[in-house]
Structures are given as C-alpha cells and as structure tokens.
Amino acid sequence: MIDPRSMTEPVEPPYPGGVLAHIGAEIWDHLWPWSRSGFQRQRTIQAASLAIAIAATLVWVLAALGNDLAPNTIIGWWFGWSVFEVVVRLGSKPYVKEGPWWSQRYRKASVMDMICYVGFKNLLIGATLFIALKSLGLLVL
Amino acid sequence: MKLLSALRDSLSALLLTAAIACTTAPVQAQTAYEAKLAPEVNTAPALCDYVPCSEVLPGATSFSERKGQPFYVEGYAEENGTRKLVGYVVLSTDVTDTPAYSGKPVITLIGLTPDGHFAGIKILKHSEPILLLGIPESALIKFNDQYLGKFVGDNIEIGRSRPDEDIIGLDAISGATVTVIAQNQVMMMSGAAVGRQVGILEATVRPQASFVDHGRALDWNTMVKEGVVQRLAVMPEQVGLERSSEPFIELWYGYLNHPEVGRAIMGETGWRSLMSRLAEGEHALFVIRTRGNESFKGSGFVRGGIYDRIQVRQGQDAFTFRDLDYLNLYGLAAPGAPAFNESGIFIIRSPAFSGAFPWKFIFLGNRVDRATGARTFVNFDQEYWLPASYLEGGRPVVKKPDAPWMRVWKTRAVEIGLFAALLLAVAVVYGNRDALTRRSTRKNKWPVNAFKYTFWVISIVFVGFGLLAQPSITQVLTWFHSLLFQWKWELFLTDPFIFLFWIFIILTTFVWGRGLFCGWMCPFGSLSELIHKVAEAIGLKRFQFELPMKWHNRLKWVKYVVFFVLLAVSVFSMGLAEMLAEVEPFKTTFLVGMFNRAWPYTLFVAVLLGLSIFMERPFCKYLCPLGASLAMPSTFRWFGLKRKQECSTCKACAVGCGSLAIDEHGRIDHRECMHCLDCMVLYTDENTCPPLAQERKRRTKAGLPLTPIGKDGYYIPIQPAPAAQGLSAVASTRSAS
Numbered sequence: 001m002i003d004p005r006s007m008t009e010p011v012e013p014p015y016p017g018g019v020l021a022h023i024g025a026e027i028w029d030h031l032w033p034w035s036r037s038g039f040q041r042q043r044t045i046q047a048a049s050l051a052i053a054i055a056a057t058l059v060w061v062l063a064a065l066g067n068d069l070a071p072n073t074i075i076g077w078w079f080g081w082s083v084f085e086v087v088v089r090l091g092s093k094p095y096v097k098e099g100p101w102w103s104q105r106y107r108k109a110s111v112m113d114m115i116c117y118v119g120f121k122n123l124l125i126g127a128t129l130f131i132a133l134k135s136l137g138l139l140v141l
Numbered sequence: 142m143k144l145l146s147a148l149r150d151s152l153s154a155l156l157l158t159a160a161i162a163c164t165t166a167p168v169q170a171q172t173a174y175e176a177k178l179a180p181e182v183n184t185a186p187a188l189c190d191y192v193p194c195s196e197v198l199p200g201a202t203s204f205s206e207r208k209g210q211p212f213y214v215e216g217y218a219e220e221n222g223t224r225k226l227v228g229y230v231v232l233s234t235d236v237t238d239t240p241a242y243s244g245k246p247v248i249t250l251i252g253l254t255p256d257g258h259f260a261g262i263k264i265l266k267h268s269e270p271i272l273l274l275g276i277p278e279s280a281l282i283k284f285n286d287q288y289l290g291k292f293v294g295d296n297i298e299i300g301r302s303r304p305d306e307d308i309i310g311l312d313a314i315s316g317a318t319v320t321v322i323a324q325n326q327v328m329m330m331s332g333a334a335v336g337r338q339v340g341i342l343e344a345t346v347r348p349q350a351s352f353v354d355h356g357r358a359l360d361w362n363t364m365v366k367e368g369v370v371q372r373l374a375v376m377p378e379q380v381g382l383e384r385s386s387e388p389f390i391e392l393w394y395g396y397l398n399h400p401e402v403g404r405a406i407m408g409e410t411g412w413r414s415l416m417s418r419l420a421e422g423e424h425a426l427f428v429i430r431t432r433g434n435e436s437f438k439g440s441g442f443v444r445g446g447i448y449d450r451i452q453v454r455q456g457q458d459a460f461t462f463r464d465l466d467y468l469n470l471y472g473l474a475a476p477g478a479p480a481f482n483e484s485g486i487f488i489i490r491s492p493a494f495s496g497a498f499p500w501k502f503i504f505l506g507n508r509v510d511r512a513t514g515a516r517t518f519v520n521f522d523q524e525y526w527l528p529a530s531y532l533e534g535g536r537p538v539v540k541k542p543d544a545p546w547m548r549v550w551k552t553r554a555v556e557i558g559l560f561a562a563l564l565l566a567v568a569v570v571y572g573n574r575d576a577l578t579r580r581s582t583r584k585n586k587w588p589v590n591a592f593k594y595t596f597w598v599i600s601i602v603f604v605g606f607g608l609l610a611q612p613s614i615t616q617v618l619t620w621f622h623s624l625l626f627q628w629k630w631e632l633f634l635t636d637p638f639i640f641l642f643w644i645f646i647i648l649t650t651f652v653w654g655r656g657l658f659c660g661w662m663c664p665f666g667s668l669s670e671l672i673h674k675v676a677e678a679i680g681l682k683r684f685q686f687e688l689p690m691k692w693h694n695r696l697k698w699v700k701y702v703v704f705f706v707l708l709a710v711s712v713f714s715m716g717l718a719e720m721l722a723e724v725e726p727f728k729t730t731f732l733v734g735m736f737n738r739a740w741p742y743t744l745f746v747a748v749l750l751g752l753s754i755f756m757e758r759p760f761c762k763y764l765c766p767l768g769a770s771l772a773m774p775s776t777f778r779w780f781g782l783k784r785k786q787e788c789s790t791c792k793a794c795a796v797g798c799g800s801l802a803i804d805e806h807g808r809i810d811h812r813e814c815m816h817c818l819d820c821m822v823l824y825t826d827e828n829t830c831p832p833l834a835q836e837r838k839r840r841t842k843a844g845l846p847l848t849p850i851g852k853d854g855y856y857i858p859i860q861p862a863p864a865a866q867g868l869s870a871v872a873s874t875r876s877a878s
Contacts, residue, residue: 001786001789002785002789002806002807003783003789004785004786004788004789004806004807004808004809005783005784005786005808006808007808007809007810038423046748075712076712079709081710085704092152096776096777098775099193099780099781100779100780101777101779112701112776115773116772116773116774116776116777117775117777117813120773120774120777123621132827
C-alpha cells in the first residue's frame, strides 16, 4: 500500500550504524555520486563520466592556478556537471532525504527530486568553493 | 470547452511574452543601454570632441581640454569677440566609478554653471536592464532633471525633503531605487569635485595635528606594523591585464610630517631640511615603488603638469600634485627598508588637509576590458590614519557619513519595522497553524482564513503597491551570479524591504516550503487568489474550473522550463534575461503601474488577472519562474503537511485542493502546495475526515467518550485502566510519532 506521507516509496540507503559513521556516509554521498552497483549498471555513462571528470578536474585545477576562465565558462561547466551528476545519481544513488536534514528518512528520488537535490547541492558547493578560492587569492574574476 | 478556453488563454500569454521580447530590439538601439562610446572618451584631453558637452551646458560654444584632478572641462561662449566662461562639464567616471544595480557605473555627463548649479545632465551609457525594459529610460532622465538648478553644495538625498535638517529630497524611480541612489552619489560627488577645484565650494578646514615624539628610531618593520607606513598593491587582473603573480604596481607610502616617521625615512638632517621647506599647513608624504614596472608618476607627466596616477583624499576633499609639489627621494634611512625602483616626496599645499584625520592614498588607473578593449576609470585606495599614540590627545572623533544603504534604512525605519513585524507575524501564525486548523471545520474555515485573507490584503496594498517589495526572479538571477562572482552586501541592503523579504523567503522555504511565501505573502499571488475568491463570493463560482490533473501535471513543468531558460540566458546576458523576465507581471502590476506601460504589458497582466477569476492562480501554477526556483529547494523543506494512511484511498482533500498539489494516492507535492491549509482543516474535522467521522460514529453508538484528536489526526485511543484502579476508562496519549 502506498504511504501518502512520502512522495515516493521509502528507501534505506546502505549506511552504517552509529551517528558519526552515518554523518560521514551522508557527506560522502553528497560529494561522491557514484556507487559500485550503479557503476556496474551504467558502464557507458561511467566511461563518459571518466572523460568528463578528467576534463572538469583540469578546468578546476586551471582555475585554481589562476588561468583565465570567463564566468560564463565556469557556470557552463557547473551546469554541465550538474546535469551529468543527475544522470549518474539516478543510477547509483537514487534516493533523497525526506523531512528535516537531521532526520534519517530517505525516499526514492524522482527525476525532479534529483534535479532539485543536485542543483541545490552544487550551488552551495560551487559558492563555497568560489568564496574559498577568492578569499585565498587563488581566483580573481 | 473550459479546458480549451484555458489553454487558449495560456497560449496567448506565452505568445504575448515572446512578442514583448521581440519588440524590444529596436527600443534597445535608441537608448543609452550599453551604448558604444569612443575609447577616447575616457582618455582624450579634448573630451568634448567625443561627447556632447554643449547639450549639458547651454550657450557654450567652445570647451577647454580636460584639466584639474579629477578632470573637468571649462565651457566658453563668444561674447563681443571675447570668450566668457559659462560653466563646467564633468564626466562622472572621471570622478567616481560608483556602480549602479548592474554593477557598472551609469556614465553621465554633467554641466555646471559658474556659480555651481546643475545646468544639464546627459546619460551617455548605462547597463541597467530595468531601464531597458521594465522602466522607460525617460524615467532616469526625468529623475536627473530634478537636479537642474540645484546647487552642488546642497544636501540632496533620495526621499522626502527635510527642511529642518537642510536636506532636499528627490523623488526616486519606483522599482529602481538602487540605481537612483547610486546616481545621486555620482551626481553629488562629481559636482563637489569640480566645485572644490574652481572655488565654488569652500574646502573644509581641519584642525592641524599635534604630534607625540617619543624619540624612537623606528625601523621599517615597526612602521609597517604600526600602520605609519602602508602598502598599496594593484594586481594586473585588477586593471584587466593577464593574471600574474607579479603586481601591476606595489607602492609603499607614509606621512612625513610626523617627526618619528620623517626621521626614520629621511634621516635627521634630511627630515629637518624637508620641514624647513614646508610652510604652515603644508604636508609631505613619501611614495616608493617596490614592484611592478608602471610609474606612479604617470608616463604622460610633463613639467608643469599634474601627476595623474596618484591622489590623496580626505573626506570630500581631493588633493592632487603638480610638478612643484614634488621632491626627489634618493634613499630610505629606516633599517629593513625594501629596495625600490621609483620614489618621490609629494607636498600637499592646503590647510584643508590635517595629519590628525584619516585620509586615503589613491592610485588612479584604467581597467581595460579585454573583450572590447574599452577602458574604464578605476581607482585603488587605502586608508591611512596615524595611530592614536602618535597624536597628542589621541585620534580625534571622526563622524563618518552613513553609507547610502544605511541612510535608506534610517529614513525608512518605521516602514521597515512594520514590514519586519508583518513577516514575523506571518511566520508565527503559520507556526501555530495546528491550533487554527483545529478550530476550523470544512464549513467554517475562518479561524485560518481570517489571518490568510488579512495577510493577502496587507501584502497587496502595503507590500506590493506601498513598498513595491515584490520579489522577482531577476533578484534570484542577480543573487546567483553574485554568489558565484562578487557578493556585495551593499547592493542588496540598499533595498531593505526586498532584503528582509528574501531572508523570510529563504528561511521559511527551508522550514515549511515555498507555500508560505507564495500562498500567503506574494503580492501578485495574493492579488490573483483574492480575485478568484471575490469572484466566487459574488456568484461566479459556476464558471470557475481547474484543469484536469492530467493537463496540470504536464503544464506545471512549464514554469521550471521558464526558470531554467532564464537562468541559462543570464549566463550569457543578464540584460536579455531581465528582458525575458517580463514573463513576470510584477513590474507592470506593482513597480511601474499598469497604466504607465505600453499596452502589451498591461494586456498581459489583464489576461493573467482575468484568468484568475475563473482559475485559481494560473500564473503561479504554470508560469512563475520565481515559484519554480523556490519549489526546487521546497523538495527538502523540513516540515511538511500531515497525512494519514487512509489518505491514500480517500479523495476528500484532493478534491478540494485548489493548488492541485494532492495526487491520486493522497500524497502532497510540496513543490506545488500553496499552504492554503484546507486539507489540514479536514485532517482534524471529525465530521468530514472519513476515518475520524467513522470513529466518531462508532464511539457515539457505543456510548464511548470522544477523546481529543492527537497529532497523528486520530482520536486519542481509549485504553482500559488496570482493574485495581477501577473499571472506568481513561484516555492516554498515543505516541506522537
């Protein structure tokens, strides 16, 4: 029977017990979109992901080294990476948190849920990264 | 037929928006928006060969070359064969690069009469998207016209006049507050800069400093540590050159009149010799260049001319240096002083300057836009103030003028207070929604609706039409870009209502979802739904309809598409994104006024509001990009609305949901929910909610008491008490989880 209290069916991610281990696993999930099972299922996507990851890393390293990057290029990369991450996560870690961020309720992610999650998370990560790089004087735009 | 009619209206609205975007191209060509100026405008001595000086200084037939520091030109008229001074012209960017809302300055040509009154103002170039489409550029021209005839030394501010405080108020442009505040700053700084140089305004006289001489022999590091020697470095990328670890220029400077500093830099003999050359009220500072190849004296410097790369500013007074104000500095006596490749001593010959007060050392440069090659004026400054221990009696008390944003907060303190109280009240009322919904029933929702309708009316009248505080997707785009590239608190603080509103929106979206703002406080959303409710109350209910769920579930994605298109376009052109953001009817409705805009905009608003008579919030559901941008984080709101397991089969709430946010399984989509709370009223209504009604009937029939309804939406179960305590039944609370 469908539970009307959750927009999609509940999911229990393979997180370890213990509060710290659980938080650590969640942080890892936020930063690392791939999973072993997802990797097996999405071999073509993963091959593309490797190429994109290398290219994205190169761009970020260049940015960190102070080479010129137009703002549009950076946002373009951010956007492109986010789209790719949505695809990867839907195959690897297809779940999002439900309710308060400190709770431990998860549910299956729809495409829109994943777009919302990845877009919002990457905006925060991008902003943090930019602020950190700029405050360290490593990035001037 | 109703469906076809609704679709036809929606399509018309979309086509209208597209038409609006298309028709703006010719308008753009005729305005100063991103107008192309000759590169010489920023650099040529003959400024008036490149800009229409005579338009801002009526009667002038010839003009001098740029002179003074900051630059201005003199305008002359021929009278009986002789030249007569008829005023001055100043290019705003020669004085200040104060950015407007777009982050770029409004480049303005300003004419002044010989006695210091504004004679003419012309906008040469601006980058304000709102003036391209949202508000006619003529509004800024009209705003500028308010300065004509006013004196450059007047206290002119945006807002109402306050004669008791000697403040002249100017009418702002509705919806472009930040732009006009920046423009006022530009106008007054430019006028004052010329006024002080030509003797229209008297320079401020500051009491001279009395120095404390401890007799110490200071080394370089100590002076740097104590702040009496300071560094100003400009990196290549700051002037539009290739990024490099080597500064474009690195300068060190300090104030030589102080005996300890002077002796440390020049040695006892050198310093005494310097002081003997200075008259009363004259001041000396040293400058050395330790890195970079650019000369701080200026490559174009010639004898008799002005050093155009450096300047000192104290308060509103600017001090520039001519060749006679320069002395050679051959070496530094202080132990630990760095090697340098250029040096000099500059004399300030004005009693307006005082070493006791803070001042700024300014390096003047040009930033080159690598894409267009255009040069823009830019300055880099560093504040210098002798430490208290170097001054008799310590540092004097200096009352710095409030920042423009601070003045706005002070002048509108009452309205800001009321608005903050309103936002707090909405949050408190919604936080107590459980108490309100329990007092309501399906037939009597007034305990909830009294608050909701009151907030709608306040939102429309006070927030929308009164304060013009209608949040917009353009702000989201601006914030998105600012967050990634250049966050300026001042930019956002200048409009206190929008600033507070966004704090409210961000907080409440994370706690409850976007519904509280969209459903209770958005001025346009409130207007739209209020029209729907009024139409229902006056007998038009039979004409009201909602789209079938199948169509709703397709069309609701349109707003996300609109949002992502705007976001993508903003990456390439914020101006174009602002134009396309006209899909929001907010500017027409509240900021500019429905009858102050071209008919397509008014028609668009009329169609949306007209459609609202028959359909609940059509714009909010299907088109609003702001709603879409808030819906996305609403996925992760902390607290949602309540559901029971029986909701999966019962359709009672779904049938009454005007937002169409409840699906066939009874699940609430919090991205779409407007928090009307109708379903929450039913949730605890024992006559309407089927599981409750069933239980009520069962207990009544069995003669059992009706216990209160718990947090889970069920009657608190009746549990038999232990036999030892009697046979009476007592109610115990059921787990709330």
